[in-house]
Each structure stands twice: as C-alpha cells, then as structure tokens.
Amino acid sequence: MDDLETRELRYFVAVAEELHFGRAATRLGIAQPPLSRAITQLERRLGVRLLDRDRRGAALTGAGQVLLREARTALDAVAAAARRTRRAGDPDRPLVLVTKAGASHELLRALLDVLADPVEVMLCEVGEQAHRLRDGQADIALMHRPFDDLAGFDTADLHTESQVAIVPATHPLAARDTLTLAEVSAVPDLPIARWPRLDGTYPDGPGPEVRTQSQLAQLVALGRTLLVIPASSRAWQWPEHVAVPVVDAPDVTTVLAWPPGSPVESLVRSAAELRF
Numbered sequence: 001m002d003d004l005e006t007r008e009l010r011y012f013v014a015v016a017e018e019l020h021f022g023r024a025a026t027r028l029g030i031a032q033p034p035l036s037r038a039i040t041q042l043e044r045r046l047g048v049r050l051l052d053r054d055r056r057g058a059a060l061t062g063a064g065q066v067l068l069r070e071a072r073t074a075l076d077a078v079a080a081a082a083r084r085t086r087r088a089g090d091p092d093r094p095l096v097l098v099t100k101a102g103a104s105h106e107l108l109r110a111l112l113d114v115l116a117d118p119v120e121v122m123l124c125e126v127g128e129q130a131h132r133l134r135d136g137q138a139d140i141a142l143m144h145r146p147f148d149d150l151a152g153f154d155t156a157d158l159h160t161e162s163q164v165a166i167v168p169a170t171h172p173l174a175a176r177d178t179l180t181l182a183e184v185s186a187v188p189d190l191p192i193a194r195w196p197r198l199d200g201t202y203p204d205g206p207g208p209e210v211r212t213q214s215q216l217a218q219l220v221a222l223g224r225t226l227l228v229i230p231a232s233s234r235a236w237q238w239p240e241h242v243a244v245p246v247v248d249a250p251d252v253t254t255v256l257a258w259p260p261g262s263p264v265e266s267l268v269r270s271a272a273e274l275r276f
Contacts, residue, residue, distance in 0.1 A: 001033070001065060004042075004074075005052055005070070006074075006075065006078055007038075008038060008042050009071040009074055009075055009080065010028070010038065011024075011028065011035055011038050011042075012039060012042060012050065012067060012068070012071055012226065013068060013071050013072060014027050014028050014035075015035070015039060015051065015058060015073065016050075016060055016064060016068040016071075017060050017068075018052075018066075019057045019059065019060075020057040020058065021035055021039075021053075021057075021058065028097070038169045039051065046063075046067075048061075048063040049061050049063065049064075050063055050064035050067055051064055051271050056210065064182045069185060074134055076081070076134065077134075079135060079136070079137035080135045081136070082136070083135070083136030083137065084136045084259075088263060094112075094118040094119060094120040095115060095118070095119045095120070095139050095140070095264060095267075096119075096120045096122055096137065096138045096139050096140075096141050097111075097112075097115070097119055097121055097122065097139070097141065097142065098121075098122040098123075098124055098128075098129050098133065098137070098138035098140075098141045098142075099121065099122075099123065099124070099130040099141065099142035100123070100124055100125060100126050100127075100128070100131065100142075100213075100233075101123040101124065101213060101236070102233055102235050102236035103142055103157075103233060103235065103254075104212050104232035104233065104235055104254070105231070105235050106232070107142075107158065107159055107232060107254065108121070110144065111142070111158070111256075111271060114270075114271045115267065115268075115271055117158075120233075120256070122137065122138055125211065125212050125213065126195060126212075127147075127148060127149070127195070127196065127198070128256070129141035129142070129143050129148060130143070130148060130149040130150070130151075130257075133153065133257065133258070133259060134152075134259075136206055139218075139237070139258065139262065139264050140159075140256055140257065140258045140262075140268050141153075141256070141257045141258070142254060142255075142256065142257075142262060143155075143254070143255055143256075143257045144230060144252050144253065144254055144255070145157075145253045145255055146250070146252070147252070148257075149198045150255070152259075153257040153258060153259060154257070154258055154259070154260050154262075154265065155255040155256065155257045155258075156168065156255060156256045156268065156269055156272030157253050157254075157255050157272070158253075158254045158256060158272060159232075159253070159254045159257060160251050160252070160254075161230050161231050161232055161251065161252060162230075162231055162245060162246075162249065162251060162252075163228050163229060163230055163231060163245075163246050163249035163250070163252060164227060164228070164229065164230075164231050164234060164243040164244060164245050164246060165179050165183065165184045165226055165227070165228050165243070165244045165245075165246050166220055166226060166227050166228075166234060166237060166241050166242070166243055167220070167226045167241070167242055167244060168190070168220055168221065168222075168223040168226075168241065168242070169239070169240050169241060170223060171190060171223060171226075173187065173190070173226070173244060174242035174244065176244050177244070177245075178244065178245050178246070178247045179245070179246050179247070180246065180247060180248050181228070181246060181248050181249055184226060184228060184246060187226065189223075190223070190224075190225065190226050191205065191206040191207035191208075191221075191225060191226075192205065192207045192225065192226060192227060192228070193207045193208055193210045193216055193219065193225040193226070193227045194207045194208065194209050194210065194212075195210060196209075196211065207225050208224060208225050210225075213236055213261065217236060217237075217238055217241070220238075220241055221238055221240035221241065228246055228249055230252040230254070231245075232254075256268050256271070256272050
C-alpha cells in the first residue's frame with residue numbers, strides 16, 4: 001500500500017523544489033490540476049501532510065522535508081540503475097574511472113597500464129567521486145581514506161602515504177624542513193582552507209571556503225591560505241607553492257572503490273593486488 005511510483009516522486013520533488021504548483025507544472029510539462037491531485041493523493045496514501053499551501057505557493061512540512069531527501073535519493077538510484085544496465089549491455093563500452101583532478105600521475109598511469117583497455121578517465125573536483133559512482137556515471141573510482149565517502153562501496157587499498165602542507169613560497173613556513181598539525185593550525189596570517197564536509201556544509205574557522213583545486217591554488221599563491229594534503233596530491237603544485245612534510249598528520253590511503261556486485265569487481269581486485 002505504501003509503494004511509491006517514480007512518477008509520484010518526480011512530481012513531488014518538482015513541487016518541493018519550486019514551492020509553487022504552477023512553476024512545478026510548467027517544469028514537468030503537465031497541467032496544474034492533475035499535479036495538485038497527484039500530490040493530494042500521495043499525501044492521502046502516506047497519511048501525512050507534505051506541503052502547507054496558500055495563495056502565494058507552498059511550504060514543506062517536516063514530513064515533506066524527509067520525503068524530499070528520500071525521493072531525491074530514490075530517483076538518483078533509479079537513474080543509476082538504468083545507466084548501469086545500459087552500460088552492462090554494451091560490450092564495447094570503455095571502463096570509466098573517476099578521480100579528482102590533481103591525483104598522483106604516477107599511480108594513475110600505473111593503474112591504467114594494468115586495467116582493461118580502453119579506459120576512460122573522468123576528472124572531477126575533490127569529494128565528487130562517490131556521487132559519480134552512485135549515479136552510474138563511472139565504474140570505479142580512485143578515492144582517499146579517511147577523507148572520502150566510501151559508504152556502501154567495495155574497496156581495495158592501493159597506496160598509503162604521509163601528508164604535506166602546501167604553503168606560499170614567500171611565507172616563513174616555506175623555509176621549514178617539517179611542520180606539525182599544531183603549527184599549521186595556528187598561523188594568524190595564513191588560515192587553513194576549508195573544504196565542504198560530506199553533507200555540503202563547511203567547518204567553522206577563519207580560512208576561506210573552497211570547492212575547487214583551482215580556487216585553492218590561486219589562494220595559496222596569493223598568500224591567503226594553506227592546506228594539508230596527501231603528498232602525491234601535490235601534482236598540481238604551482239611554482240609559487242612549497243610543500244613541507246607534516247610529521248604528525250595521519251597517513252592517507254588511496255583506494256579503488258566500486259559498487260558491490262559490479263561486473264568489474266574481479267578486474268579491479270586483480271589490479272589492486274599489484275604493488276603501487
């Protein structure tokens with residue numbers, strides 16, 4: 001009785017995002033009356049009010065906020081299932097590996113040498129690999145433990161390494177042989193850059209909010225911030241940057257990740273058995 005149809009979820013998500021039945025109907029390419037009836041029927045079946053309506057539009061109730069989050073996840077999963085099915089039915093398709101731009105060139109090149117040919121490399125920003133795997137755009141991903149979202153994936157460790165601080169070449173810290181986390185966390189004129197958490201929010205702090213490595217590289221070169229990253233990730237380092245080892249930073253492990261039960265599992269496990 002509580003089974004939901006993807007059509008119902010798409011209708012609800014449109015209304016929940018537009019907060020206006022007329023705009024949602026236009027977005028969906030349908031008339032407003034059947035859209036209103038569909039949402040009313042959905043509320044009746046679930047036994048909860050999802051939206052508060054007035055002449056100006058609509059507002060989500062607490063139950064509506066929950067359904068919006070769950071509906072997005074469900075629709076993404078359905079779309080991913082369709083992509084994976086189409087890809088599995090195409091014997092000539094390339095294997096798609098997603099990795100953040102700026103990952104170790106040496107490790108990536110070695111991995112490509114042992115994986116099936118052809119392999120398409122999809123470059124993304126930090127933290128985007130999990131989304132590309134879950135929505136079926138990619139087959140496997142290079143990710144980092146403990147930073148990336150590995151929940152629900154099978155993984156194989158490839159390489160463990162230490163971390164370095166990337167600082168402006170003109171800053172006094174650039175002359176140091178080593179640094180500690182305490183030292184890089186307490187530089188008044190050089191606050192640590194803040195990356196978004198897995199939920200998209202930013203941690204508190206004085207450092208600039210960044211989303212892309214190009215933003216970060218520019219801010220470091222301008223003497224506005226520093227960051228601590230795996231040693232191999234400094235492949236994108238500019239001449240205006242200096243990398244200094246951070247002796248007490250936790251080690252970072254590069255892993256191969258893939259959806260459980262994927263047809264590429266035996267291949268990637270065999271590749272991961274090689275030494276990198």
